[in-house]
Amino acid sequence: MQQREEKQLEGAVESLTSRVAHVKNSLQSFIYKLENEYERLTWPSVLDNFALLSGQLNTINKLLKNDKTPSFRNQVIIPLLLSPDRDEDLAKLTEQRVPVFSHEIVPDHLRTKPDPDVEEQEKQLNAEAVRIGPDAAQKQIQTLNKLCSNLLEKLNNPREDRDSENAALRQNKPSFNPADTTALVAAVGFGKNLSKCRPPGPVAPGHPGQGNMMSGGPTLQQVTIGGASGHQGNIGGPVASQQTGQPGKMPSSIKTNIKSASASMHPYNR
Amino acid sequence: MEAPPVTVMPVTGGAINMMEYLLQGSVLDQALDSLLHRLRGLCDNIEPETFADHELVYLLKGQQGQPFLLRARRSLSHPAAPWHLRYLGQPEVGDKSRHALVRNCVDVAASHSLPDFLNEMGFRMDHEFVAKGHVFRKGTMKVVVSKLSRVLVPGNTENTEQLSLSSLVELSVLAPAGQDTVSEDMRAFAEQLKPLVHLEKIDPKKHT
Numbered sequence: 001m002q003q004r005e006e007k008q009l010e011g012a013v014e015s016l017t018s019r020v021a022h023v024k025n026s027l028q029s030f031i032y033k034l035e036n037e038y039e040r041l042t043w044p045s046v047l048d049n050f051a052l053l054s055g056q057l058n059t060i061n062k063l064l065k066n067d068k069t070p071s072f073r074n075q076v077i078i079p080l081l082l083s084p085d086r087d088e089d090l091a092k093l094t095e096q097r098v099p100v101f102s103h104e105i106v107p108d109h110l111r112t113k114p115d116p117d118v119e120e121q122e123k124q125l126n127a128e129a130v131r132i133g134p135d136a137a138q139k140q141i142q143t144l145n146k147l148c149s150n151l152l153e154k155l156n157n158p159r160e161d162r163d164s165e166n167a168a169l170r171q172n173k174p175s176f177n178p179a180d181t182t183a184l185v186a187a188v189g190f191g192k193n194l195s196k197c198r199p200p201g202p203v204a205p206g207h208p209g210q211g212n213m214m215s216g217g218p219t220l221q222q223v224t225i226g227g228a229s230g231h232q233g234n235i236g237g238p239v240a241s242q243q244t245g246q247p248g249k250m251p252s253s254i255k256t257n258i259k260s261a262s263a264s265m266h267p268y269n270r
Numbered sequence: 271m272e273a274p275p276v277t278v279m280p281v282t283g284g285a286i287n288m289m290e291y292l293l294q295g296s297v298l299d300q301a302l303d304s305l306l307h308r309l310r311g312l313c314d315n316i317e318p319e320t321f322a323d324h325e326l327v328y329l330l331k332g333q334q335g336q337p338f339l340l341r342a343r344r345s346l347s348h349p350a351a352p353w354h355l356r357y358l359g360q361p362e363v364g365d366k367s368r369h370a371l372v373r374n375c376v377d378v379a380a381s382h383s384l385p386d387f388l389n390e391m392g393f394r395m396d397h398e399f400v401a402k403g404h405v406f407r408k409g410t411m412k413v414v415v416s417k418l419s420r421v422l423v424p425g426n427t428e429n430t431e432q433l434s435l436s437s438l439v440e441l442s443v444l445a446p447a448g449q450d451t452v453s454e455d456m457r458a459f460a461e462q463l464k465p466l467v468h469l470e471k472i473d474p475k476k477h478t
Binding site: 039040041042043044174175176177178180181182183184185187188190191193194 | 294295296297298300301304305311312315327339396397398399418420421433434435436438465466467468472
């Protein structure tokens with residue numbers, strides 16, 4: 001009976017040591033990555049590291065909850081020999097973190113009491129609990145249980161129920177507006193709503209979306225004065241309606257445009 | 271003046287035909303910061319680049335229906351940098367299941383006499399706008415978050431007025447024709463930006 005328990009204890013301690021070693025290794029590699037490779041680090045890989053640590057902590061928890069694991073609380077650790085001399089084996093075992101097993105390190109490494117501030121907090125909580133009285137305490141316990149069961153129900157229910165509630169709640173904070181998307185894409189794609197700049201004077205109706213834009217003031221002057229270059233005086237509507245067909249005939253249409261431009265003194269006919 | 275779909279034309283040498291794969295969305299200004307943070311985390315970890323560009327769109331009206339469109343872009347933050355001229359073809363209508371808008375794309379750099387040259391060629395400037403924002407990269411994917419402004423006085427880029435309270439978000443990849451895995455990668459990346467932004471393939475013609 002004793003031997004079986006001892007063997008169980010030994011086995012449990014060994015597996016616990018190996019799990020803790022895994023956690024230590026992954027923590028070490030993660031810290032190394034954060035310190036040295038932070039320029040190349042991406043958020044998904046940081047999330048992966050955190051997920052790995054959380055998984056390992058989970059396995060340790062499962063191991064401790066396992067039925068076959070003896071209760072570690074019943075075990076007591078007593079140091080049998082303390083010496084101020086450096087112990088090489090211990091140093092190697094702990095990777096140079098604990099070179100000496102002396103009176104200084106024992107209170108730190110073998111403590112079972114919680115930290116002083118944690119103890120304070122526990123005392124306060126206990127005093128509070130005693131102060132409330134058993135009835136109020138019972139009521140609070142019941143409310144807490146109800147809330148937890150409600151939450152569990154909501155989480156376990158099928159997705160459709162959940163989504164219909166959430167959709168109503170999430171209306172207050174949309175982060176994009178589909179109408180804006182279409183407006184912006186239209187603006188970039190073919191200039192909708194852009195270049196609405198009208199000159200002073202008789203405003204040309206007709207082309208609501210597209211521009212009768214000049215590429216610059218001087219070009220119009222050139223056309224009205226000389227017209228020798230391949231410039232067209234008017235753009236948009238007038239050009240399309242007066243072009244005759246082949247590109248070779250462009251010069252003839254230019255003359256027509258020049259006339260109308262100098263006649264009305266406005267580049268925008270339509 | 272419409273070019274036939276690029277994948278049908280025989281390759282006769284010269285440069286490779288590049289296709290632009292595009293997904294677009296928008297984000298409201300109040301969510302812009304969270305989007306920038308998320309992009310900063312998801313994309314390659316280089317210093318975030320801001321840009322301010324002035325784009326002019328030139329049209330050449332041919333005698334057949336569709337006008338020929340060229341986009342000339344210059345940087346307002348680097349005035350000495352060359353102009354960038356781009357031709358974007360019609361979106362390919364091949365595969366309905368393809369997740370991104372695919373169109374032919376030809377990019378060239380040009381000198382500062384580009385507007386005059388285009389005018390001489392017969393192009394007329396149809397519209398212009400100013401885009402300011404951030405550029406992020408992830409591998410071959412490029413994410414551009416930009417605020418568009420309309421130019422009130424033609425040629426004067428100081429006096430601009432914002433088009434809307436949202437910023438345009440574009441995810442694009444330039445790849446040679448025929449690579450369909452690109453759109454899968456783009457869709458996976460777009461999933462990571464939900465629910466802040468919904469990047470989707472928006473056909474500009476459908477919303478005329």
